[in-house]
Amino acid sequence: MTHDADPDPGSTPGLVEHYFRHEYGRLVAQLANKVGVRHVELVEDAVQSALATALTTWVANGLPQDPSAWLYRVACNQLVGALRQDAGRLRILTTAHDLERESDTPPSAYLADELRDDLLRMLFICCDDAIPRESRLVFALKTLCGFSTSEIALRLFTSETNVHKRLQRARETLRGSTTDLISPPLDALQTRLPTVHEVLYLLFNEGYLSVHAESAIRRELCDEAIRLATLLPEHPVGATPETFALLALMHLHAARLAGRIDGAGGLLLLEEQDRGLWDRDQIRVGVEWLARSASGERFSRYHAEAGIAAEHCFAQSFHETRWKEIAELYALLDQVLLMAA
Numbered sequence: 001m002t003h004d005a006d007p008d009p010g011s012t013p014g015l016v017e018h019y020f021r022h023e024y025g026r027l028v029a030q031l032a033n034k035v036g037v038r039h040v041e042l043v044e045d046a047v048q049s050a051l052a053t054a055l056t057t058w059v060a061n062g063l064p065q066d067p068s069a070w071l072y073r074v075a076c077n078q079l080v081g082a083l084r085q086d087a088g089r090l091r092i093l094t095t096a097h098d099l100e101r102e103s104d105t106p107p108s109a110y111l112a113d114e115l116r117d118d119l120l121r122m123l124f125i126c127c128d129d130a131i132p133r134e135s136r137l138v139f140a141l142k143t144l145c146g147f148s149t150s151e152i153a154l155r156l157f158t159s160e161t162n163v164h165k166r167l168q169r170a171r172e173t174l175r176g177s178t179t180d181l182i183s184p185p186l187d188a189l190q191t192r193l194p195t196v197h198e199v200l201y202l203l204f205n206e207g208y209l210s211v212h213a214e215s216a217i218r219r220e221l222c223d224e225a226i227r228l229a230t231l232l233p234e235h236p237v238g239a240t241p242e243t244f245a246l247l248a249l250m251h252l253h254a255a256r257l258a259g260r261i262d263g264a265g266g267l268l269l270l271e272e273q274d275r276g277l278w279d280r281d282q283i284r285v286g287v288e289w290l291a292r293s294a295s296g297e298r299f300s301r302y303h304a305e306a307g308i309a310a311e312h313c314f315a316q317s318f319h320e321t322r323w324k325e326i327a328e329l330y331a332l333l334d335q336v337l338l339m340a341a
Contacts, residue, residue, distance in 0.1 A: 023068055024051070025144040027075050029122035035083065037125055037174045042082045044143060050075035117231050119144060120196075127195035128188075131173045138163055139170035140199040145221075147206065154211040155202055189237040196232070197246055197302070200225050204250050208257070209267075216267050217257060226250050244293035245302035251286030252309035255279040271318040283313045301340075304333035 024047060031043045050071050064070040122144055127136050137156065141147040142163075153160045207221030229247050232238030259277035262268055290306050307329045315321040 023071055024146045025119050025122075027071060028143055029118040030072065031075060031079055032122060033118055035079065037122075038176065039083070040143065040174050041171055042079060046075045046078035046082060047071075049078045117228065120228050120231050123196050123199060123228070124189055124192050126170070126174070127192040127199070128173070129191055131170050132166070133195065134158075135166040135170040135173075136195050137199060137202070138166040139174075140195075141202060142167055145199070145203050145224075151206065151211055155206060186237055189235075193232075193237060193240065194242075197242060200229050201246060201249075201302070203228075204253075208253055216265065217261060219257060222250070222254050222257065226254065241293045241296045241298060242300045242302055244289050245300055245306050248286045248290035248293055249302050249306040249309055251282050251289060252306060252313050255282035255286060255313065270312065275317070278313065286310070286313070299332065299336065301333055301336045304329050304336060308333075 027047045027050070028040070028043050031046065032040050035043065053074055054067075054071060058064070058067075123140055126140050126144070131139070134156065138152055141152050141155070142149070147155075149160045149163050152163045156163070204222055204225035207218040207223075207225065210216055210218050210221075226247070229243065229250060232243045233247075256273070256278050258279065259273040259275065260268055286306070287310065290310055293303055293306065308326055311322055311326050311329070
């Protein structure tokens with residue numbers, strides 16, 4: 001099943017495509033939470049099988065009343081069957097029995113010191129320092145964000161062959177893991193936070209300027225990146241100036257999405273955009289996050305890029321843009337990127 005083009009929301013296949021984008025990562029995270037990340041390949045297979053079943057069943061019989069619960073139940077049943085094929089492991093069989101007894105919707109209550117969103121918690125688990133950095137990014141973008149191999153290759157400036165190799169390295173590392181999805185200790189969360197930031201940044205960028213010519217803007221990816229990033233400050237480890245700057249960057253860019261495309265869906269240059277279409281409320285939210293980011297001593301790429309986005313949002317017109325300030329921010333960005341290289 002491909003997920004490279006925007007679906008037609010009025011068609012059943014289009015709705016299956018929609019649920020692939022919006023539910024795939026959540027389903028993987030929810031089920032991996034039940035059986036442990038070492039079984040993530042079985043989980044992925046079960047979720048993909050559920051989506052393939054949805055494509056044929058929903059076309060033939062129409063949409064179920066609750067598509068998300070339907071997908072979870074089918075994926076759960078597929079996973080139980082896969083786990084039972086390895087009946088030599090008592091713990092796996094016990095897990096299979098537990099899955100069978102579950103309701104259609106998994107529980108959402110977490111301990112106070114845990115990250116409360118399954119997908120975000122899975123991101124932190126998969127950003128383990130034991131996995132090479134590039135493999136972490138590839139695995140998160142592929143398994144949790146639903147990116148295709150070609151999308152990842154383009155975003156990371158590498159080949160699809162390398163993407164496959166890095167994905168396999170991550171899976172091999174997780175296959176040997178004895179860790180479940182209970183949140184890692186605080187020190188581990190702290191070391192993994194930069195990679196989580198990077199994944200969310202790449203997820204937002206694919207929505208803001210997609211690699212697909214037929215779909216230059218993918219708003220749902222921007223919204224999901226913002227949703228996940230907004231959860232980070234709710235945890236002490238995630239409440240950092242870098243997180244605040246990333247949120248500022250996302251909101252300030254997302255505020256201008258409606259003005260970036262013409263009637264045919266083509267991209268408009270900044271000077272061609274109708275600034276009356278920019279979302280002033282979202283700009284205000286972005287500015288609030290930017291103000292919160294101005295604490296501490298670190299100046300990240302997210303601070304520089306958020307500052308550039310803010311300058312564009314503050315300008316009343318293209319010709320009134322403070323280009324000198326923007327040039328200075330780009331110079332700072334170059335310095336940050338050189339130091340990180």
